[in-house]
Amino acid sequence: MTSEFLKPQSGSVPHAVGPVSMPFWQGCRSGELRYQRCAACGLANFPPAENCRECLSDELRWQRSGGAGEIYSWTVVHRPVTAEFESPYAPAIITLDEGYQMLTNVVGVAPEDLRIGMRVRVQFHAVGTDVTLPYFTGQS
Numbered sequence: 001m002t003s004e005f006l007k008p009q010s011g012s013v014p015h016a017v018g019p020v021s022m023p024f025w026q027g028c029r030s031g032e033l034r035y036q037r038c039a040a041c042g043l044a045n046f047p048p049a050e051n052c053r054e055c056l057s058d059e060l061r062w063q064r065s066g067g068a069g070e071i072y073s074w075t076v077v078h079r080p081v082t083a084e085f086e087s088p089y090a091p092a093i094i095t096l097d098e099g100y101q102m103l104t105n106v107v108g109v110a111p112e113d114l115r116i117g118m119r120v121r122v123q124f125h126a127v128g129t130d131v132t133l134p135y136f137t138g139q140s
Helices: 022-029
Strands: 034-038 060-064 068-074 090-096 101-106 119-127 131-138
Touching: 022 034, 022 060, 022 131, 068 101
Parallel strands: 101 131
Antiparallel strands: 034 060, 068 090, 068 119, 090 101, 119 131
């Protein structure tokens, strides 16, 4: 049995934009996945923060991710928690090659084809007029 491919959301998606996360959202709008790396200890930090999660340094520098990684964990949602979300959708934790994890959704893949360790790459989708979200899809 083959399902349709998972699709990006087309309606409003809740998100928070603030001074700390603004470079991330600006990067998404320009098709660039950004994350922070600590200049003091070298740790990749995500989600954006004011201080490093490892050494508490405030010397975090924005870097561009290559946008590739693998699925660490996922689920397929068939009964969304809000009416704005179209099902099915697949929230997933992606481990990026730069060494950080990101909670996102997988698209362009049939739900039954998802698996731990599956290689994925970022794909950006505009949602509404003010936000572009990073989704991940199978890597060719």
